[in-house]
Amino acid sequence: MRAVVVGAGGQLGQEVCRHWPGEVIPLSKNQCDLSREESEILQALQLHQGEICINCAAYNFVDRAEWEVSAAFAVNAWGVQKLAAACQKLQMRLVHISTDYVFGLDHYTSPIGEEAAPGPVNIYGLSKLAGEYLARQVLGEQVLIIRTCGLYGHRGSGGKGRHFVETMLRLAQQKQTLRVVDDQICTPSYTADVAEALIRLVERRAGGIYHVVNSGSCSWYEFAQAIFRLTGLSPRLEAIRSADYGAAARRPHYSVLSTAKMQQLGLPPLRPWSEALAAYLTEIGYATANR
Numbered sequence: 303m304r305a306v307v308v309g310a311g312g313q314l315g316q317e318v319c320r321h322w323p324g325e326v327i328p329l330s331k332n333q334c335d336l337s338r339e340e341s342e343i344l345q346a347l348q349l350h351q352g353e354i355c356i357n358c359a360a361y362n363f364v365d366r367a368e369w370e371v372s373a374a375f376a377v378n379a380w381g382v383q384k385l386a387a388a389c390q391k392l393q394m395r396l397v398h399i400s401t402d403y404v405f406g407l408d409h410y411t412s413p414i415g416e417e418a419a420p421g422p423v424n425i426y427g428l429s430k431l432a433g434e435y436l437a438r439q440v441l442g443e444q445v446l447i448i449r450t451c452g453l454y455g456h457r458g459s460g461g462k463g464r465h466f467v468e469t470m471l472r473l474a475q476q477k478q479t480l481r482v483v484d485d486q487i488c489t490p491s492y493t494a495d496v497a498e499a500l501i502r503l504v505e506r507r508a509g510g511i512y513h514v515v516n517s518g519s520c521s522w523y524e525f526a527q528a529i530f531r532l533t534g535l536s537p538r539l540e541a542i543r544s545a546d547y548g549a550a551a552r553r554p555h556y557s558v559l560s561t562a563k564m565q566q567l568g569l570p571p572l573r574p575w576s577e578a579l580a581a582y583l584t585e586i587g588y589a590t591a592n593r
């Protein structure tokens with residue numbers, strides 16, 4: 303199946319391109335800019351005659367989105383609406399990527415299923431939720447929406463830039479003490495694993511919303527602990543509360559996504575987050591998996 307990947311330069315986009323089993327057309331922001339007119343997006347897709355479009359593009363700057371509201375909505379909401387309309391005209395299937403940050407307002411305490419009511423606590427999450435609804439409004443159950451969380455992997459050519467793992471490795475070289483929040487629980491997920499599961503869902507012609515994350519959960523502090531245990535680095539690591547970190551955007555305190563729906567389709571759960579992290583660190587030459 304010929305796939306057109308929008309946002310192909312990002313960390314997930316490039317991994318989807320790498321794993322896609324058929325022909326793949328990677329489109330950079332220059333080739334398909336979701337903040338442009340629908341006619342331009344349509345033209346960009348039309349050129350390549352794909353059967354399926356996989357949208358990995360996003361405005362991902364969670365803190366900046368609090369004041370760059372229109373920029374976030376231009377890509378994550380209206381851009382997705384235009385892309386969905388273009389897909390409808392071209393009779394292309396659409397896969398769209400969303401986030402655990404559509405949750406946070408309601409205080410869930412166990413893994414959150416796809417049927418749970420969303421409620422974002424920041425503008426980025428709100429813009430992504432709007433994108434989900436707009437895609438569904440245009441395409442109904444024809445769109446496959448994959449919500450994932452805390453992505454890390456081989457870095458793309460642009461996008462948000464460094465992910466949490468790279469940031470921790472860099473800060474460990476620069477600072478004696480690192481302060482990391484211990485009151486946000488989620489599931490950091492490896493782009494390679496998410497890309498594989500995405501492909502399996504497409505093969506099963508899944509439609510609607512699916513949660514795709516590695517197994518288990520941890521706080522960002524626990525994730526940082528694991529990074530340093532696996533790499534043998536030993537900065538002083540201090541657990542702090544979100545309020546003391548003082549980020550511009552609020553984050554969910556608990557946004558662990560249940561993958562039961564994906565498993566009901568016959569897909570295996572993704573490996574535990576700690577195994578995926580070990581594999582990634584080994585791949586980038588930082589650690590041995592059995593350290």
Ligand SMILES: NC(=O)C1=CN([C@@H]2O[C@H](COP(=O)(O)OP(=O)(O)OC[C@H]3O[C@@H](n4cnc5c(N)ncnc54)[C@H](OP(=O)(O)O)[C@@H]3O)[C@@H](O)[C@H]2O)C=CC1
Pocket residue numbers: 308309310311312313314315330331332334335336337357358359360361362377381399400401402430449450451452453454458459460461462463
């Ligand atoms: N990163 C994370 O932790 C998580 C991400 N997600 C979602 O997963 C998806 C992939 O994220 P990820 O790979 O991390 O993102 P990246 O930031 O790595 O990549 C995003 C890509 O989108 C492109 N892009 C930005 N603006 C536009 C635009 N107007 N038109 C077209 N392309 C654009 C960027 O291009 P350029 O570099 O040229 O600006 C970049 O290539 C997104 O939908 C994101 O919301 C979900 C959960 C967690």
Ligand SMILES: Cc1cn([C@H]2C[C@H](O)[C@@H](COP(=O)(O)OP(=O)(O)O[C@H]3O[C@@H](C)C(=O)[C@@H](O)[C@H]3O)O2)c(=O)[nH]c1=O
Pocket residue numbers: 362363364401402403450451452453465466469473480481482483486522547549553
């Ligand atoms: C760098 C750093 C971050 N933190 C905190 C900030 C934040 O609450 C948490 C994670 O930081 P990040 O900047 O990686 O996270 P953030 O930008 O919130 O990551 C998110 O990306 C978007 C796009 C998503 O969709 C989400 O799934 C999510 O993973 O760790 C510390 O406590 N100490 C630190 O030194």
